[in-house]
Amino acid sequence: MKPEHIAMNEYVKDLLTCPRCHIIITPPYQQCKMGHLRCSSAECETSDSETVCYCGETFLMFKISSLEKIYDALVFTCKFSQNGCIEVSLKAKDLKKHEEGCKFSPKNNPEMGKISTK
Numbered sequence: 001m002k003p004e005h006i007a008m009n010e011y012v013k014d015l016l017t018c019p020r021c022h023i024i025i026t027p028p029y030q031q032c033k034m035g036h037l038r039c040s041s042a043e044c045e046t047s048d049s050e051t052v053c054y055c056g057e058t059f060l061m062f063k064i065s066s067l068e069k070i071y072d073a074l075v076f077t078c079k080f081s082q083n084g085c086i087e088v089s090l091k092a093k094d095l096k097k098h099e100e101g102c103k104f105s106p107k108n109n110p111e112m113g114k115i116s117t118k
């Protein structure tokens, strides 16, 4: 992968990152009239936030399929990279599966867990 592709990947991730909880927002995407994306993380999700954005506008009830395709094209780094995993170009659909079976996960490798929690 060329560096400019990596920069583009990071830029798009930035655009999809929730300004409140700093977690990348995952599909399905919903947008309010002001263009804010709805974040469904545990931190941002309240009973009100399902229909009303933090800016007070209601969410528009249509799918933003172009954004979903962009999300599918992004590549992610395995969250266990700090433990030594070298997977840095996983597609979103493969990421979860990989992380569940990743040999650098504390769950799959108790020794690794001891090291990272010391």
Ligand SMILES: [Zn+2]
Residues within 6 Å of the ligand: 018, 019, 020, 021, 022, 023, 039, 040, 041, 043, 044
């Ligand atoms: Zn959020």
Ligand SMILES: [Zn+2]
Residues within 6 Å of the ligand: 032, 033, 034, 035, 036, 053, 054, 055, 056, 057
């Ligand atoms: Zn809004």
Ligand SMILES: [Zn+2]
Residues within 6 Å of the ligand: 078, 079, 080, 081, 085, 086, 087, 098, 099, 102, 103, 104
């Ligand atoms: Zn991994």
